[in-house]
Amino acid sequence: MINKKKTTIKDIASVLKISPAAVSKALHDDSRISAKTKAAVKKVAAELNYQPNHLASALRKGKSNLVGVIVPRANSNFFSSVIQNIEEVLNKEGYNIIITQSHESFKKECNNIDTLLFTQVDGIIASMANETISLDYYEKIKSKGIPLILFDRGENDLNVDYIGINDYNSSHMIVEHLVEQGCKRIAHIGGYKRTRIFNNRIKGYIDAIKKHNLPLDSELLIESNLTIEDGREKMIQLLALKNRPDAVYVAGDYAALGALQVLNEQNINIPKDIALVGFGNEPFTAMVTPAMSSIEQHSAEIGKLAALKFLEHAKKEPFVKQTLNKVILDAELIVRDSSNVKAQ
Amino acid sequence: MINKKKTTIKDIASVLKISPAAVSKALHDDSRISAKTKAAVKKVAAELNYQPNHLASALRKGKSNLVGVIVPRANSNFFSSVIQNIEEVLNKEGYNIIITQSHESFKKECNNIDTLLFTQVDGIIASMANETISLDYYEKIKSKGIPLILFDRGENDLNVDYIGINDYNSSHMIVEHLVEQGCKRIAHIGGYKRTRIFNNRIKGYIDAIKKHNLPLDSELLIESNLTIEDGREKMIQLLALKNRPDAVYVAGDYAALGALQVLNEQNINIPKDIALVGFGNEPFTAMVTPAMSSIEQHSAEIGKLAALKFLEHAKKEPFVKQTLNKVILDAELIVRDSSNVKAQ
DNA sequence: TATATTTGCTTAAACGTTTAAGCAAAAGTA
DNA sequence: TACTTTTGCTTAAACGTTTAAGCAAATATA
Numbered sequence: 001m002i003n004k005k006k007t008t009i010k011d012i013a014s015v016l017k018i019s020p021a022a023v024s025k026a027l028h029d030d031s032r033i034s035a036k037t038k039a040a041v042k043k044v045a046a047e048l049n050y051q052p053n054h055l056a057s058a059l060r061k062g063k064s065n066l067v068g069v070i071v072p073r074a075n076s077n078f079f080s081s082v083i084q085n086i087e088e089v090l091n092k093e094g095y096n097i098i099i100t101q102s103h104e105s106f107k108k109e110c111n112n113i114d115t116l117l118f119t120q121v122d123g124i125i126a127s128m129a130n131e132t133i134s135l136d137y138y139e140k141i142k143s144k145g146i147p148l149i150l151f152d153r154g155e156n157d158l159n160v161d162y163i164g165i166n167d168y169n170s171s172h173m174i175v176e177h178l179v180e181q182g183c184k185r186i187a188h189i190g191g192y193k194r195t196r197i198f199n200n201r202i203k204g205y206i207d208a209i210k211k212h213n214l215p216l217d218s219e220l221l222i223e224s225n226l227t228i229e230d231g232r233e234k235m236i237q238l239l240a241l242k243n244r245p246d247a248v249y250v251a252g253d254y255a256a257l258g259a260l261q262v263l264n265e266q267n268i269n270i271p272k273d274i275a276l277v278g279f280g281n282e283p284f285t286a287m288v289t290p291a292m293s294s295i296e297q298h299s300a301e302i303g304k305l306a307a308l309k310f311l312e313h314a315k316k317e318p319f320v321k322q323t324l325n326k327v328i329l330d331a332e333l334i335v336r337d338s339s340n341v342k343a344q
Numbered sequence: 345m346i347n348k349k350k351t352t353i354k355d356i357a358s359v360l361k362i363s364p365a366a367v368s369k370a371l372h373d374d375s376r377i378s379a380k381t382k383a384a385v386k387k388v389a390a391e392l393n394y395q396p397n398h399l400a401s402a403l404r405k406g407k408s409n410l411v412g413v414i415v416p417r418a419n420s421n422f423f424s425s426v427i428q429n430i431e432e433v434l435n436k437e438g439y440n441i442i443i444t445q446s447h448e449s450f451k452k453e454c455n456n457i458d459t460l461l462f463t464q465v466d467g468i469i470a471s472m473a474n475e476t477i478s479l480d481y482y483e484k485i486k487s488k489g490i491p492l493i494l495f496d497r498g499e500n501d502l503n504v505d506y507i508g509i510n511d512y513n514s515s516h517m518i519v520e521h522l523v524e525q526g527c528k529r530i531a532h533i534g535g536y537k538r539t540r541i542f543n544n545r546i547k548g549y550i551d552a553i554k555k556h557n558l559p560l561d562s563e564l565l566i567e568s569n570l571t572i573e574d575g576r577e578k579m580i581q582l583l584a585l586k587n588r589p590d591a592v593y594v595a596g597d598y599a600a601l602g603a604l605q606v607l608n609e610q611n612i613n614i615p616k617d618i619a620l621v622g623f624g625n626e627p628f629t630a631m632v633t634p635a636m637s638s639i640e641q642h643s644a645e646i647g648k649l650a651a652l653k654f655l656e657h658a659k660k661e662p663f664v665k666q667t668l669n670k671v672i673l674d675a676e677l678i679v680r681d682s683s684n685v686k687a688q
Numbered sequence: 689t690a691t692a693t694t695t696g697c698t699t700a701a702a703c704g705t706t707t708a709a710g711c712a713a714a715a716g717t718a
Numbered sequence: 719t720a721c722t723t724t725t726g727c728t729t730a731a732a733c734g735t736t737t738a739a740g741c742a743a744a745t746a747t748a
Contacts (some may be wrong), residue, residue: 075424400734
């Protein structure tokens with residue numbers, strides 16, 4: 001039952017006694033092929049169960065119709081949702097995507113880039129690993145003339161298209177919300193300062209605190225790798241202060257979860273004693289007790305826009321200089337029990 | 345700075361005044377090429393920043409070195425961990441993977457299969473969508489002679505390799521554990537009966553209940569699609585019974601989470617009033633309150649074995665009949681607070 | 689020394705498609 | 719009628735690699 005030999009354009013040609021070139025054109029609805037021939041070709045193609053050889057056409061046309069996607073990890077809701085939306089948009093245009101994960105490792109990210117270049121992808125859509133410092137590998141992509149689009153974790157130094165949310169404003173929203181709830185001593189467990197998005201969140205936090213004349217205590221501003229474990233540690237660190245905060249804003253949901261666990265374990269009332277806000281609106285934030293306030297990053301939109309940006313590049317002639325474009329979306333604060341002091 | 349023209353084997357050949365064939369062989373360490381020539385070729389290749397054209401070699405060799413992976417969704421920890429391990433094993437052997445998601449939709453799954461076949465993957469590793477009934481598309485893969493390996497969600501009717509856990513035994517372990525904890529009326533919110541793995545869990549549940557002479561009440565055995573929402577609904581349904589269960593075993597962690605939310609909302613003590621056990625050991629099971637008992641499915645191992653199975657096929661001559669192999673791993677019950685009655 | 693084997697390369701075809709160029713026949717135009 | 723244009727195809731080369739076949743020179747064997 002196994003039919004090893006694949007039908008090619010030549011097989012169709014020989015059945016119809018026309019040239020392979022005519023078959024190719026018929027299948028692509030070339031205007032110089034008669035309707036009758038087109039119909040005949042398509043009929044035979046269907047009968048012989050013809051499947052175009054993607055490799056051959058990619059080789060000839062110099063494009064693979066593959067787009068590489070690099071994410072720190074696929075199992076967070078944010079990234080998987082971005083990926084899903086990239087996929088939807090690109091599939092419609094005949095592109096497939098290859099997903100690779102860096103697991104926040106710089107070395108793995110470099111490998112991924114090499115792998116994607118080796119696979120001859122037509123473009124790369126990426127969100128950088130936390131570890132990434134050197135941009136050499138990304139420059140390599142650019143130097144090969146392959147469209148590169150960054151989202152979420154990007155770098156300003158690399159002059160490429162970028163889609164992300166307004167991290168600075170998001171921090172403002174959070175601080176303002178906590179102030180409204182009556183909080184007076186707001187801590188921030190932030191991400192790595194060297195990563196642009198986390199740095200922006202920190203700046204937003206600082207400026208908002210200043211704006212409201214609240215204490216800008218260095219004890220209250222902590223740098224973290226934003227894992228659950230580190231979230232726990234940093235929360236414990238905050239609880240050890242003589243002068244405890246009455247609110248904690250964590251720059252990532254996973255770390256916020258660690259903080260929440262510690263607060264629950266120590267029977268500290270959330271939000272009365274300490275209000276808590278995360279970042280990312282991962283589904284579990286709605287599931288924990290108490291449900292956690294967080295920032296919705298519009299992952300679906302980010303994915304769609306990133307894919308559209310790529311398509312824009314792909315459709316342009318290679319020598320046309322692209323106008324660079326940074327798209328900054330507004331995020332949304334989802335208030336839940338963990339910071340809803342007044343409702344308690 | 346953009347170097348559009350890529351270096352090819354011919355460029356290297358003309359620099360060294362040898363034939364392209366010699367270059368190709370030198371790069372592949374062919375025994376018939378002198379050490380001196382090999383060194384020279386590699387030196388020039390490096391200087392010209394030569395990157396092999398994967399498409400050309402794939403076309404010539406008739407293989408793409410790509411493996412397709414189909415999962416219901418990538419954002420559950422189970423699937424993302426399986427994927428990661430598949431990737432690790434296959435990357436070492438020079439393969440890349442293309443990840444596609446079916447989102448539990450039969451139609452999307454069929455599209456994914458077509459896409460992967462079109463991309464000329466050398467093999468497909470898949471876990472079926474809940475919705476999948478017809479196996480025509482999977483038969484299509486087989487009929488093309490492309491290695492197909494299923495994991496987790498598989499079908500016995502398709503005669504292909506399979507890696508999964510022992511669902512039947514897992515149910516036994518859970519029921520036995522609950523009996524040990526003193527539970528007498530154990531309910532099961534199961535998955536779709538038509539999906540083999542869920543059916544096996546149901547059978548295991550029934551047999552274990554019978555073995556312990558516990559009530560096998562039809563009210564206590566409910567079919568669910570295992571989403572959070574449905575978990576909530578089915579739990580509410582169980583609570584509405586005149587004769588409530590004192591333990592609930594849910595065939596999926598997400599649905600179990602829905603059940604847990606309902607119990608918490610109604611201030612029903614877990615595990616004293618009702619003990620709860622999930623399935624899959626998703627990370628959030630350890631994070632919720634109370635922490636939820638669940639079954640660890642050894643996703644890393646499943647991923648590795650699936651990849652190795654593929655490699656086995658890939659290395660064999662196509663006409664050698666493969667010996668089919670179903671690998672059934674033993675799962676592990678992780679006991680946490682939600683079913684630890686005695687510790688309370 | 690004569691013959692066989694090995695070494696180190698070259699030649700040329702092939703993988704399946706696309707596409708520029710070309711050409712005869714049909715159709716349109718003056 | 720004589721021409722230009724359009725239609726509908728064919729021919730042949732190209733994409734970059736791999737590989738079977740072949741061949742001369744070097745080396746081994748008897």
